[in-house]
Amino acid sequence: MQCLLSSLQQEHDGFSVQISCSKQTSADAYDICHPLQGTDKDEEENLCSLNMKSVLVTGGNRGIGLEICRQLHARGYQVIMGSRDIESGHEAAARLGINVSVQQLDVTDPGSVQNAFEHVERAYGSLDVLINNAGLGSTFFSNQRPFVSGISSFLKTKLPGGRQLINILKPVLRRTPITQKIPGPSDIALSEVRLLMETNFYGPWNMIQSFLPLLRKSPGGRIINMSSGMGEFASLAGNYPAYRLSKASLNSLTIMLAKELEDEGIRINAMCPGWVRTDMGGPDAPRSVEEGADTAVWLATEEETPTGKFFRDRMIIDW
Numbered sequence: 001m002q003c004l005l006s007s008l009q010q011e012h013d014g015f016s017v018q019i020s021c022s023k024q025t026s027a028d029a030y031d032i033c034h035p036l037q038g039t040d041k042d043e044e045e046n047l048c049s050l051n052m053k054s055v056l057v058t059g060g061n062r063g064i065g066l067e068i069c070r071q072l073h074a075r076g077y078q079v080i081m082g083s084r085d086i087e088s089g090h091e092a093a094a095r096l097g098i099n100v101s102v103q104q105l106d107v108t109d110p111g112s113v114q115n116a117f118e119h120v121e122r123a124y125g126s127l128d129v130l131i132n133n134a135g136l137g138s139t140f141f142s143n144q145r146p147f148v149s150g151i152s153s154f155l156k157t158k159l160p161g162g163r164q165l166i167n168i169l170k171p172v173l174r175r176t177p178i179t180q181k182i183p184g185p186s187d188i189a190l191s192e193v194r195l196l197m198e199t200n201f202y203g204p205w206n207m208i209q210s211f212l213p214l215l216r217k218s219p220g221g222r223i224i225n226m227s228s229g230m231g232e233f234a235s236l237a238g239n240y241p242a243y244r245l246s247k248a249s250l251n252s253l254t255i256m257l258a259k260e261l262e263d264e265g266i267r268i269n270a271m272c273p274g275w276v277r278t279d280m281g282g283p284d285a286p287r288s289v290e291e292g293a294d295t296a297v298w299l300a301t302e303e304e305t306p307t308g309k310f311f312r313d314r315m316i317i318d319w
C-alpha cells in the first residue's frame, strides 16, 4: 500500500500520472488519493473518480445525512456532501475529520441544483448513487417539540411516577398555547403543506430529473429516497399531515420511477430510518444516527438489491 502510494505520488509529482491504483479496491484507492496534498483539486478528483464510486448526499451537513456521508466515506466512496449552507458542510466535515467534497445545494432552488449538477459532471463525469436525504419536519417538530420533550424528559427521568403524571396532564397541556393540538388536515396552514412538499417531494423529484443523465453514465446507478414510516399508507393518521403527505408522495414517486427506469438498470428505493435522535427526531428518539443511516448505506453498497421497494432495517416493508 505504502509502496503504491509513493509510486503514485512520484508519478503525480512528475505530472505523468498513470493511475497505477486503478485496480485497487475503492477503499484502497481513496487512501491513496487523498494524501496527495497540494495537487490541483480537479486533477485529484479526476484521479480518484477513476477508482471510486461516487455518491451525492443531500442534507449531508447534519443528522442522518452526515452519518451517511461518514459511513460511505469510510467504505471508500467519493462522497459529495450537499449542504444548503456551505460553511456548515465544511464545519461538519472538519468536525468528523472526513475528506469529502462539500457542495452548496438547496434542493428547493433550481439554480443551486443546476450548479451542483455542473460541478459533479465536471469533476466526476458520472454519479453512482444519489441519496435524497434532505428533509423538513413539521413546524410542530421544530418549534414545539424541543419544549415539550424537554419537559416530558425531565418529568420522566427526575420524578417518580412522572410518566403517569404526563398522561394525566396531557389533556390540560393540550389546551395551553404552548402545547396546543397538532394541526390536522382540516386546519393545517396550506403554506406549511407547500413548504414541506417543496422540500421533501418536489426537491427530490427535481434532484432525480437533474442527475439522471449522470446516473445513466454509471454502470449501476442507484437512487435512495429517505422517506418515513409516517408516509406508509397503512398507518396514515390525522396528525402531521404535511409531513405524511410529502413522504407518501415520495413513496409513490419511488414506485413510478422504479418501473420506468428498471430496463436501464437504475435502481431506486425508499427507506425509513426509524425514529432517530437528530434535530428533527429530538432527544427522546430510541435510535442513534448510526442506526438511522445503516439501511441507506446498505442500499448504496450492497451488490444485489431490488428496485421499487420500501425498506426499514434492511427489510422490505409495506407501502
Ligand SMILES: NC(=O)c1ccc[n+]([C@@H]2O[C@H](COP(=O)([O-])OP(=O)(O)OC[C@H]3O[C@@H](n4cnc5c(N)ncnc54)[C@H](OP(=O)(O)O)[C@@H]3O)[C@@H](O)[C@H]2O)c1
Residues within 6 Å of the ligand: 058, 059, 060, 061, 062, 063, 064, 065, 083, 084, 085, 088, 105, 106, 107, 108, 132, 133, 134, 135, 136, 137, 199, 203, 226, 227, 228, 229, 272, 273, 274, 275, 276, 277, 278, 279, 280, 281, 282, 285
Ligand atoms: N429523525 C428521524 O426520526 C426521522 C424519521 C424518519 C425519517 N427521517 C427523514 O430522514 C431525513 C434526515 O432527517 P434528520 O433527522 O437527519 O433531520 P435533520 O437533523 O433535521 O437534518 C435535516 C437536513 O436536511 C437539510 N435540509 C432541509 N431543507 C433543505 C433544503 N431545502 N435543501 C437542502 N437541504 C435541506 C438540513 O439542512 P440545514 O442544516 O441547512 O437546515 C439538514 O442537513 C429527512 O428526510 C427526514 O424526513 C427522519
